[in-house]
Amino acid sequence: MTRTAAIIGGGVIGAGWAARFLLNGWNVRVFDPEPSARERVHAVLDAARLALPGLGDVALPPEGELSFPGLISESVRGAEWVQESVPERIELKQKIYQAIQLHMEEDAILASSTSGFTPTELQVSSASPGQIIVAHPFNPVYLLPLVELVASDRTAPDLVARAQDTLNAIGMFPLTVRAEVPAHVADRLLEAVWREALWLVKDGVATTGEIDDAIRMGFGLRWAQMGLFETYRIAGGDGGMEHFLGQFGPALKWPWTKLTDVPEMDAELVRNIASQSDTQSGALSIRELEAQRDRNLTGFLRVLGQQGWGAGNVLRAADDRNLSAAGVPATFDDIADPAAPTRTVHRAVPLDWLDYNGHMTEARYLHVFGDATDRMMTLIGCDRDYIAAGKSFFTVETHIRHLDEVTAGAPLVVDTRVIAGGGKKMHLWHELRSGDRLLATAEHMLLHVDLKTRRSVALTQVLAERLGVLVKAQSRLPAPEGLSRAIGDAL
Numbered sequence: 001m002t003r004t005a006a007i008i009g010g011g012v013i014g015a016g017w018a019a020r021f022l023l024n025g026w027n028v029r030v031f032d033p034e035p036s037a038r039e040r041v042h043a044v045l046d047a048a049r050l051a052l053p054g055l056g057d058v059a060l061p062p063e064g065e066l067s068f069p070g071l072i073s074e075s076v077r078g079a080e081w082v083q084e085s086v087p088e089r090i091e092l093k094q095k096i097y098q099a100i101q102l103h104m105e106e107d108a109i110l111a112s113s114t115s116g117f118t119p120t121e122l123q124v125s126s127a128s129p130g131q132i133i134v135a136h137p138f139n140p141v142y143l144l145p146l147v148e149l150v151a152s153d154r155t156a157p158d159l160v161a162r163a164q165d166t167l168n169a170i171g172m173f174p175l176t177v178r179a180e181v182p183a184h185v186a187d188r189l190l191e192a193v194w195r196e197a198l199w200l201v202k203d204g205v206a207t208t209g210e211i212d213d214a215i216r217m218g219f220g221l222r223w224a225q226m227g228l229f230e231t232y233r234i235a236g237g238d239g240g241m242e243h244f245l246g247q248f249g250p251a252l253k254w255p256w257t258k259l260t261d262v263p264e265m266d267a268e269l270v271r272n273i274a275s276q277s278d279t280q281s282g283a284l285s286i287r288e289l290e291a292q293r294d295r296n297l298t299g300f301l302r303v304l305g306q307q308g309w310g311a312g313n314v315l316r317a318a319d320d321r322n323l324s325a326a327g328v329p330a331t332f333d334d335i336a337d338p339a340a341p342t343r344t345v346h347r348a349v350p351l352d353w354l355d356y357n358g359h360m361t362e363a364r365y366l367h368v369f370g371d372a373t374d375r376m377m378t379l380i381g382c383d384r385d386y387i388a389a390g391k392s393f394f395t396v397e398t399h400i401r402h403l404d405e406v407t408a409g410a411p412l413v414v415d416t417r418v419i420a421g422g423g424k425k426m427h428l429w430h431e432l433r434s435g436d437r438l439l440a441t442a443e444h445m446l447l448h449v450d451l452k453t454r455r456s457v458a459l460t461q462v463l464a465e466r467l468g469v470l471v472k473a474q475s476r477l478p479a480p481e482g483l484s485r486a487i488g489d490a491l
């Protein structure tokens, strides 16, 4: 049965949560008394549809249903997850919990997006404090995996584990915070940096643009992939962290930072920062900045996924979870019908695959077909272990026909036929579709090779047998239209 989430407050963060749940197959109900909330949720959803489905290499489940009930009661009844994302005012949050908890299911989770309040503060006037937990996300919620999970002594003992399961299921990374402190972990770090940045502007040391350059041209890039401590471990050279602390630890006591002082946010400082920010970024609208941010984040995250590193591992785990629902067999025994073409790819077009023509660029067609070939190799037994043991396939010839175009977020499937497989060869035919449109076909000839000698060698028995099963079963199908065609044949 489709799972349901209720989102209370459809602003920047609530809309991001709505997109995250919806695009992971949940039904979503958004409650927000502000008439403009519906439009905002749809705008965020449009952006999320371009970015999130293509983040991983496997399709997300079909989208759930979105609704905007007019009452809190209708929103939360039957929902298993209620995410509160109203403005950061404690009395407002406490009051709204009373209304929510009158109608929500007993075993449902009431999670707050609060950036700074502790669960104990949120639970103060609640009749059922055990249902309440902090689940603090990061903007844009539909792309960034981190959620800080914070429980109090009054939170039900099983709630953290259940919340972790749900957040994993929607492709997020729950970080369970060990203790309740104002602003949890990440915002404490961000506040420290932000405070220093405000001082640097106020003291005339750097402009907003220079500070952003200091971050994004250097340590910001490092932080995205290794964080603080791993980065500093490397900075200690072969002596590692101990050497690093010996060298730079004392600097913490030098006057490098303003530490806990906060500059007075007087009208002059606000004007100064706002005008510098306008000079720095005013040429682009907020929508344009968001779109650029999403393209950049998508690219970073996908590279980390290829490296199997940091946030990229969250993408990989989501891909593994989604593979079977996407109809792609993980092993040879999962192939339901060997007589039919095998589904070897089911994914969406990532944002960073578009070119100057606004559609999936030429090279990515080969990328998708390469992935389809890799899946077929895995299915017949040429998997990571097999390759590590010294044998693999090399592609020696490829012929792609580009028949139609496709853009970001669009679904892609590849169905693969084994035309021949024996001796040293594997001959594949791939068809790439989006919905019922045939986008491209590809014909690939591969040779089985010994990775030590780099020379072709006969297929091992298991590969030959499995290929034989597929070739024989599929030989009754009519030859694919375009098989063995050369460039110019159809002109």
Ligand SMILES: NC(=O)C1=CN([C@@H]2O[C@H](COP(=O)(O)OP(=O)(O)OC[C@H]3O[C@@H](n4cnc5c(N)ncnc54)[C@H](O)[C@@H]3O)[C@@H](O)[C@H]2O)C=CC1
Pocket (backbone or CB within 6 Å): 008, 009, 010, 011, 012, 013, 014, 031, 032, 033, 034, 037, 084, 085, 086, 087, 088, 089, 096, 113, 114, 115, 116, 136, 137, 138, 139
């Ligand atoms: N903006 C950010 O960068 C982040 C914010 N948060 C947290 O998320 C929460 C929401 O923040 P934003 O989305 O930025 O605020 P926002 O101002 O963009 O959205 C708040 C929404 O709540 C709605 N609202 C107000 N009263 C309501 C009520 N009684 N019932 C239902 N909806 C109501 C408003 O109409 C508005 O659409 C806050 O607790 C904030 O600390 C967490 C992570 C990042």
Ligand SMILES: C[N+](C)(C)CC(=O)CC(=O)[O-]
Pocket (backbone or CB within 6 Å): 114, 115, 137, 138, 139, 187, 190
């Ligand atoms: C500014 N903020 C405190 C609301 C930021 C957050 O809570 C997290 C984020 O997305 O940076």
